[in-house]
Amino acid sequence: MLDSLFVKLSNTITLTETDKEIFGQHVILKNLRKRQYLLQEGEVCKYVAFVSKGLLRSYLFDEKTNQRIIQFAPEGWFISDLHSFINNDNSHLNIDAIENSELVLISKASHEYLEKAIPEFFKFNYLQYRGAYIAQHKRLTDMFTLSAEEKYIKMLSIYPDITKRVPQHMIASYLGLTPETLSRLRKKIFTKL
Structure with a gap:
């Protein structure tokens, strides 16, 4: 499990064998x-x-009470409720498998320790948080400005x-569509191909 994390980190920073230990x-x-849940609404997010x-x-x-999917996290991705994690507030999100x-999992205390013990990790976190903010902002903007077809195509480029x-x-929930609308949209897209 750790090897895949080290590969991800190594794309941005240099880790020594001691850093890895x-x-x-x-x-x-x-x-x-x-x-199974990693986080449930009302809990404080303890991990990234x-x-x-x-x-x-x-x-x-x-x-x-309609489910609205905010993010999918496949292999090589991070997932958390950063607002809850950073501010120690109750989460509005659920995260499950x-x-x-x-x-x-990296706890808040471990994050803080690792940033001091491995200065490159501070750089990595800065880039990750900045990237997460930009991605969230772009996703919000796209929800209001893109057509359903454009949202679907964008989702396929990301995932x-x-x-x-x-x-x-679940895909319909992520796109803000009903399953029926998504079905019609997919049919329309695939007939164009």
Whole structure:
């Protein structure tokens, strides 16, 4: 599990063997079964999770109790409720496993320790948080400015194999569509091809 995290980190920063040993001592390796929660609404988010294997999602419920998926996190992605994690506030999100998953969890205390012990990790976190903010802002903007077809095509560029791994109703939730609308949209797109 740690090897895939080190590959991800090494795309941005340089880690020595000593850095890797320190890392290994300050993370938690966790397996989640399909449908098992990492975080439930109302809890304080205690971890940033790196997905070594599997697929997770974050979501919330709107006023009509419709599930609204915010993010999918396949292998090589991080997932968390950063607002809750950083501010120690109760989360509005749920995070659970869509597939059996293997995770590397980093607690807030470990984050702070690793940033001091491995200065390159501070740089990595800065780039990750900046990237997460930009991605969230872009996703919000896209929800209001793109057509349903454009949203679907954009989703496929972000998550290329998502349609093979996720039920259609979850994809519809992510796109802000009904499953029926998504079905018509997919039919329209595939008849164009």
